Amino acid sequence: MTTTGSPAPHITVAVDGSVHADQALRWAAAEAAARGLALRIVHAWLPMPTPGSRAAGRAESRKILDEAEVRARAYAPDVPVTTAEIADLVGSALAVESATAALLVLGSRGRGGFRSLLLGSNSLTAASIARCPVVVVREALPREDPGRIRDVVVGIDEKNAADDVLAFAFAEAAAHPAARLRVVHGWTMGASALAGGPVFDEDAVEAAVTRALAEVVAGWAEKYPQVEILRVTAHTQAAEALVEASADARLTIVGRRTGGTSLGLRLGPVAHAVLTHAHGPVAVVPY
Structure with a gap:
C-alpha cells in the first residue's frame, strides 16, 4: 500500500x-x-x-x-x-x-x-x-456502448449562471470526446416572469429563455469549440427536467452556492432532488 x-x-x-x-x-x-x-x-x-x-x-x-x-x-x-x-x-x-x-x-x-x-x-x-x-x-453504472452517445448534462439558471459550474461542465465534456454537452434549463410560467412582470404567453417565455441560454454558453462555446452543445429548455420544474435528462447521461451536473450565514447543509432544493433521484452519477459543483 x-x-x-x-x-x-x-x-x-x-x-x-x-x-x-x-x-x-x-x-x-x-x-x-x-x-x-x-x-x-x-x-x-x-x-x-x-x-x-x-x-x-x-x-x-x-x-x-x-x-x-x-x-x-x-x-x-x-x-x-x-x-x-x-x-x-x-x-x-x-x-x-x-x-x-x-x-x-x-x-x-x-x-x-x-x-x-x-x-x-x-x-x-x-x-x-x-x-x-x-x-x-448512484447504483449500478451502465455499460459503455461505443455506438451510443452519453451526454454530459448540466443544469443552469439563465439569470444566474455560475462560471464555475459551466467551466466544470465544458471541461468534463471535452475530456470525453464522444460526449455532447446538454445544457438544461427547466422553467415554469411562475418562475419565468420577464421584463417587469408576469408573462402569460408561453411561446414568448420559451423564446426569451432560449435566447438567454444561448447567450450564457456563447463564450464557453468559443473556448471549447470541440464540444458539441445541445441547449434544452423544458417547460417543467428544474429538478424534474434534470432527473429526466439523467436517465441517459454519463454525468449530470448541478451547482451549489457557497458562503452565506446558514449553519446547516448548504445544498439547494434542486441539487438535493437531483442527488436523491437521478438515474446516474451526479456532480455537485460549488460556486
Whole structure:
C-alpha cells in the first residue's frame, strides 16, 4: 500500500468495502484516465479507545485500501494510484480531502447505510460542504456502448449562471470526446416572469429563455469549440427536467452556492432532488 500527504493534481475517491464504493472507484478510475490525473483512494475510520480495537480497525482499513488499489489498477492500468488511511470521522476526513482534490468521488451509500435511504448521510454531507466538485455515483453504472452517445448534462439558471459550474461542465465534456454537452434549463410560467412582470404567453417565455441560454454558453462555446452543445429548455420544474435528462447521461451536473450565514447543509432544493433521484452519477459543483 502506498500513502501520500500532498499528492499531485488528482481525483480522490472514498472507499469502505461496499458495492457502492466499488462503483465509485470504477467511475473515478475511468475519470482519472480521461483527465490525465492521478487517483487517490482514501478510507476513513474512527479509532476505538482500546488498543485491540484500534489494531483491528487499522488492519481492516488497510485491507479495504489494498483491495481497492488492486481493483483501481485493473480498471485503469495507466493511472498513478496512491492510498491513504485517515483516522477521523468520514465527514471531517472528506472535508479535508476536498481542499486539495480536483474532484471528490463517493458512492451513493456506504456499508452502514439503510437500504431504504436513497442517499447516504456521508454523500449528502460531502456534497454540501466540500471545497471541490463532488461526484456521487448512484447504483449500478451502465455499460459503455461505443455506438451510443452519453451526454454530459448540466443544469443552469439563465439569470444566474455560475462560471464555475459551466467551466466544470465544458471541461468534463471535452475530456470525453464522444460526449455532447446538454445544457438544461427547466422553467415554469411562475418562475419565468420577464421584463417587469408576469408573462402569460408561453411561446414568448420559451423564446426569451432560449435566447438567454444561448447567450450564457456563447463564450464557453468559443473556448471549447470541440464540444458539441445541445441547449434544452423544458417547460417543467428544474429538478424534474434534470432527473429526466439523467436517465441517459454519463454525468449530470448541478451547482451549489457557497458562503452565506446558514449553519446547516448548504445544498439547494434542486441539487438535493437531483442527488436523491437521478438515474446516474451526479456532480455537485460549488460556486
